[in-house]
Amino acid sequence: MTAVLALAATPSTARRAVPFLGVLGIGTEVVSWHRASAATLPSPAAVLATSTSVLPELPAVPIAVWVDDLRSLRRAHDHDVEVALSSSPELIDHGAVPVPRNGVQVGRWPVLPPVARARHRRDLDLPDDLVVAIDHPVATDDVVTALALAAAAVVTGPLLPLALALGTPVVTGPDSARRHGIEAGVEAEVAADPVAADAAARSLARYELGAAALSRRGRRFAEHHLDLDRPAAAVRQRLGLAAVAARGGAGRLRDRLDELATPVDARIRTRALDATAALTGPPPSHPAPSHPAPSHPHERPHP
């Protein structure tokens, strides 16, 4: 029987749960706690709460709750919650599980470095210097394809994590950069106004080495700071929810490699993925091993 995962929220904090719950809830039946309790639906196996103010009304099941400051973290501990969630580095230092505010399932999107993009553009008869500007709130097929094929992109808004995960050389605005903790010139170029952003993206599209370095660092940043899969797996385990079963042999193989803590750029992983490429399509390219992966997934604090 599918486990029920309930969402308990205040009206003002409910929205923050959507991206994370969309990943955490895979393999469970996601319901609203207040709707479920009123309709006498099966009792939940676990609850995800978006605020500590709803804790007193919740049943005695494992609970994950968002905390915004030390006071709410203390309140969460007082209520004996299983796991506290936060995007604040200070609270992460005090044991909260880091959950990015605007995250992305990085593993879902194999990286496309500039050289692979150029090949695809040639094959698809698209201009070699394809530069796009994306400020859409939703990842439609058109937007994702444009981000995957562009030589460089001006990206502001909620799709910035997706662009970084795909390895798109990105130019963004100062607000988006600040919100995601991006260093100007490291993971993305930052331009103050649209005209400067367009010019920066066009120049980035022509500068292959710079675009390649930006693409690699952007992907790595997404893996370590914006990935939703990792916190979801940790929270799922602590709430006693079953791990999401990998589908197919290649999925199980990836899971075993993850379980053995095999680094993303390890030769054994590359060889295993190459060997199964005929079944799953080409393996994702991995970032060059010149930048060793940080030992802690969130060693770079968000501002």
Added chain:
Amino acid sequence: MTHPAIDVDAVSRLRRQLGRAEPRLVAVPTPAPAAVAPVPTTRARALASRLAAPVVARAREELARAARGELAALHAEIDDLREQLDRTRTTHAAEIAVLHEQLRERP
């Protein structure tokens, strides 16, 4: 196109937006009508099928071998689609749960 982020229809739309012509379709030549073979006798037909048996068996084997790869690829595609479906269903359930929580105080 094998990358999950690249959608063929989206590429066509992008190409149109950029004012690029769609790649020309190569016309497939219509095969000329084959000459009608003479009708073989029963004995000749039996002999032909006996002679062809090993070749047919071999061809079947080769086809099965070739299809194995296709089959595995189709299984992988089905797995991908199921995963996509799970993700979409969960995202929708999360959105609905959020709406219920936001509207709970309304009559």
